Amino acid sequence: MNLPTQSRAVIIGGGIIGCSTAYHLAKLGWEVTLLERKKLTSGSTFHAAGLVGQLRSSASITQLLGESVKLYRTLEAETGLATGWKMNGGLRLACNKERWTEVRRQATTARSFGLEMHLLTPKEAQELWPLMQVSDVIGAAFLPTDGQANPSDITLSLAKGARMHGAKIFEDTQVTAIETQNGHATAVITAQGRIATEAVIVCAGQWTRALCATIGVNVPLVSVEHQYMVTEPIEGVPKNLPTLRDPDRLTYYKEEVGGLVMGGYEHNPIPWAQQGIPEDFSYQLLNSNWDHFAPIMELALGRVPALQTAGVKTLINGPESFTPDGNFILGEAPELRGLFVGAGFNAFGIAGGGGAGKVLAEWAASGAPPMDVWPVDIRRFGAAHQDTGWVRARTLEAYGKHYGMAWPAEEYHTGRPLRRSPLFARLRVAGACFGEKLGWERANWFAAPGESPRDVYTYEKPNWSTAVAREHFNTRQNVSLFDQSSFAKFLIIGRDAEAALSWICANDVTRKPGALIYTQMLNARGGIEADLTVARLEAEKYYIVTGTGFATRDRDWITRNIPPGMDVHVLDVTSAYATIALMGPRARELLQRLTDDDLANAAFPFATLRHIHVAGAPVMALRITYVGELGWELHIPAEYAMTVFDALMAAGPAYGLALAGYRAIETLRLEKFYRAWGADIGPDQTPLEAGLGAFVKLKKPIPFLGREALEAQAARPLKKMLCGFTTLDPKVILLGRETIYRNGLKVGWLASGGFGHTVGRPIGYGYVRNPYGVDEMFINSGTYELEVATQRVPCRPHLAPLVDAEMKRVRG
Ligand SMILES: Cc1cc2nc3c(=O)[nH]c(=O)nc-3n(C[C@H](O)[C@H](O)[C@H](O)COP(=O)(O)OP(=O)(O)OC[C@H]3O[C@@H](n4cnc5c(N)ncnc54)[C@H](O)[C@@H]3O)c2cc1C
Numbered sequence: 001m002n003l004p005t006q007s008r009a010v011i012i013g014g015g016i017i018g019c020s021t022a023y024h025l026a027k028l029g030w031e032v033t034l035l036e037r038k039k040l041t042s043g044s045t046f047h048a049a050g051l052v053g054q055l056r057s058s059a060s061i062t063q064l065l066g067e068s069v070k071l072y073r074t075l076e077a078e079t080g081l082a083t084g085w086k087m088n089g090g091l092r093l094a095c096n097k098e099r100w101t102e103v104r105r106q107a108t109t110a111r112s113f114g115l116e117m118h119l120l121t122p123k124e125a126q127e128l129w130p131l132m133q134v135s136d137v138i139g140a141a142f143l144p145t146d147g148q149a150n151p152s153d154i155t156l157s158l159a160k161g162a163r164m165h166g167a168k169i170f171e172d173t174q175v176t177a178i179e180t181q182n183g184h185a186t187a188v189i190t191a192q193g194r195i196a197t198e199a200v201i202v203c204a205g206q207w208t209r210a211l212c213a214t215i216g217v218n219v220p221l222v223s224v225e226h227q228y229m230v231t232e233p234i235e236g237v238p239k240n241l242p243t244l245r246d247p248d249r250l251t252y253y254k255e256e257v258g259g260l261v262m263g264g265y266e267h268n269p270i271p272w273a274q275q276g277i278p279e280d281f282s283y284q285l286l287n288s289n290w291d292h293f294a295p296i297m298e299l300a301l302g303r304v305p306a307l308q309t310a311g312v313k314t315l316i317n318g319p320e321s322f323t324p325d326g327n328f329i330l331g332e333a334p335e336l337r338g339l340f341v342g343a344g345f346n347a348f349g350i351a352g353g354g355g356a357g358k359v360l361a362e363w364a365a366s367g368a369p370p371m372d373v374w375p376v377d378i379r380r381f382g383a384a385h386q387d388t389g390w391v392r393a394r395t396l397e398a399y400g401k402h403y404g405m406a407w408p409a410e411e412y413h414t415g416r417p418l419r420r421s422p423l424f425a426r427l428r429v430a431g432a433c434f435g436e437k438l439g440w441e442r443a444n445w446f447a448a449p450g451e452s453p454r455d456v457y458t459y460e461k462p463n464w465s466t467a468v469a470r471e472h473f474n475t476r477q478n479v480s481l482f483d484q485s486s487f488a489k490f491l492i493i494g495r496d497a498e499a500a501l502s503w504i505c506a507n508d509v510t511r512k513p514g515a516l517i518y519t520q521m522l523n524a525r526g527g528i529e530a531d532l533t534v535a536r537l538e539a540e541k542y543y544i545v546t547g548t549g550f551a552t553r554d555r556d557w558i559t560r561n562i563p564p565g566m567d568v569h570v571l572d573v574t575s576a577y578a579t580i581a582l583m584g585p586r587a588r589e590l591l592q593r594l595t596d597d598d599l600a601n602a603a604f605p606f607a608t609l610r611h612i613h614v615a616g617a618p619v620m621a622l623r624i625t626y627v628g629e630l631g632w633e634l635h636i637p638a639e640y641a642m643t644v645f646d647a648l649m650a651a652g653p654a655y656g657l658a659l660a661g662y663r664a665i666e667t668l669r670l671e672k673f674y675r676a677w678g679a680d681i682g683p684d685q686t687p688l689e690a691g692l693g694a695f696v697k698l699k700k701p702i703p704f705l706g707r708e709a710l711e712a713q714a715a716r717p718l719k720k721m722l723c724g725f726t727t728l729d730p731k732v733i734l735l736g737r738e739t740i741y742r743n744g745l746k747v748g749w750l751a752s753g754g755f756g757h758t759v760g761r762p763i764g765y766g767y768v769r770n771p772y773g774v775d776e777m778f779i780n781s782g783t784y785e786l787e788v789a790t791q792r793v794p795c796r797p798h799l800a801p802l803v804d805a806e807m808k809r810v811r812g
Pocket of ligand 1: 017
């Protein structure tokens, strides 16, 4: 078969991800060519252990892994090629109190997402896995639909399925270059010829980073060694043995030919190929490293004493691509149109392969993913993730934490500090405990004299709650200063700026200069792709402010949706402006002390912007709030930031000014029903479902992206609606993902959760679902419970902000 000169899609890489993507894309009727530099499966795929687990902390990624299982159950029948798929279920052990809490919370998460997961006593777990000793086990969880597959067989079966649907697969065909033109990927080059294409899909495993770097696309992954041992047959290992994960002993197990596969995630992983992957590396393993494996072995022997006497067939040491946050990387590159990536599978590419290939194929075919896959979206990264040394350090930390406790609010330590606001040093001296987002150091909370600015993680009430409560009350009663310099900020400039933003924004942006517009940006399904503030500076100039973590994504969304031919330029000015948010009932008094500009409500109303001077510095002041108090966001050219900060701090004591951090913002916004993108709202929810219909210009005859979908939705009863909940018991800890029950029936789960200090109660938000329609009456007529770590607790629904009185002050 000759290499074609043209193919609608070209997939690079014949591991499980490339073959799965080819299978799904060919099934969608696309002309697909897959190129593999050596042989199919010869990268990381051939040496995978083959465990297939499904539960993740995100509903859509759990759903994606569930798609893998759905496919693996039927693939062999479809293609006639064996896959080694066995749905023996998966066990997970807990050996201490906190791990048991984590497992019980996971069981509730599974229930929320529609996965069966049962809690077992140690004895019941042992009945399923007789070879293990359970004296240290407190409890276990069992997922009956987890399983295992033979990685090479399943990949070859996918490749056959792809061919059956018309895909062409070429082995020994290395892509040596990708051609680009006008910001688009247009062709791939191989020694055998050039293939012109409209979609290049890079599924090249650990080779992806280097290949994509040649065309300016950043894929932050690095190779890390990963080992597992394979034993000879062991008496008492049945064919239907469930997979077993023993996180407190860092190990996992599965049955293989009557023996066991046992591997682990050590705390001190070994990076591989730091100088680049050897040219001829294919179907190769690395040298077994028994010394490094010894601590894992030691832990395993305590669980499975039979390993002591079992014959060891081999210790597999294979390299695999890992990423800085432990999640894989999917989607169209923000740097280059028509260039898609599916890589960095962190040793769960077999589990993820079926679903990830499906999502990637649909993304390439339609230009958008079929569902919200933000946790794995390539646009979650940015310039902070380009340096390979940084990527490696953070990735090794993430690998080392694989079987660690998934603590709420846990932060990484490596590669910090990287991005610092001009106020960083001042905040540190003032007792800030910093967290990190997209490389930025951000104050999470401030320790008072005598307190240590250090997080102590727990599933109970955390050590920072007193400080956060202090900051919360000060914001409600006096005034607080938040350093929000990490906000992503864009200038949208050009003759057609208004026309372009009118199309992209759901709210009306045709207002006069000086107006602030809170708006969503919608996809064609009406789903919320971005949630941000648009400030009109001039007739042809807008300023957009969005969340720190959304810098790459929102900019990409705006740029790709500017209608063709329009004169509009998008500039990222994040680093040009520091942002001080001054929030609280005394914000006006304090700020007025430092400016001659009139801050009275008549002169400077809510939702407007003014250029003022504060302590001599030119400041763009935005009258807006995310905490529900009177206040301003002061956007200050970076070099003036310290001057403004020092002046505010000097004048502040008379007004009760105190510093406050991001964790206070979270509790404050929860009380005010302000939605958080990525939790309460996202591409799978519309503004109507999220209760944000008031910010959509449906009553005006202005066309906008997503309008038709919203109009169609408005004509029918809603199937889900965002609702707030407070538990009657103030001691309950809500973290998100708790199951919502209405009149005893499961109707959804919490998208976010926390504690409201003013209301003195835990607060959560989640969508109440009903196929026959949800409205205010439906919500208010139910009796509700939340399942928290498998226990049901009574709660009340709320459709309005919980702290209302303050709203008057905000507006007046
Ligand atoms: C020891 C070990 C145990 C594991 N156990 C499990 C497990 O139990 N469960 C699980 O889900 N996952 C497991 N994994 C992870 C799993 O193996 C990977 O996530 C998965 O195989 C990744 O598949 P891939 O297609 O992304 O990459 P690969 O299989 O590496 O495929 C990439 C392919 O791209 C080709 N390629 C690269 N550059 C080019 C080019 N320029 N032109 C053409 N072709 C190119 C390569 O030759 C390679 O074949 C394990 C991994 C290891 C190392």
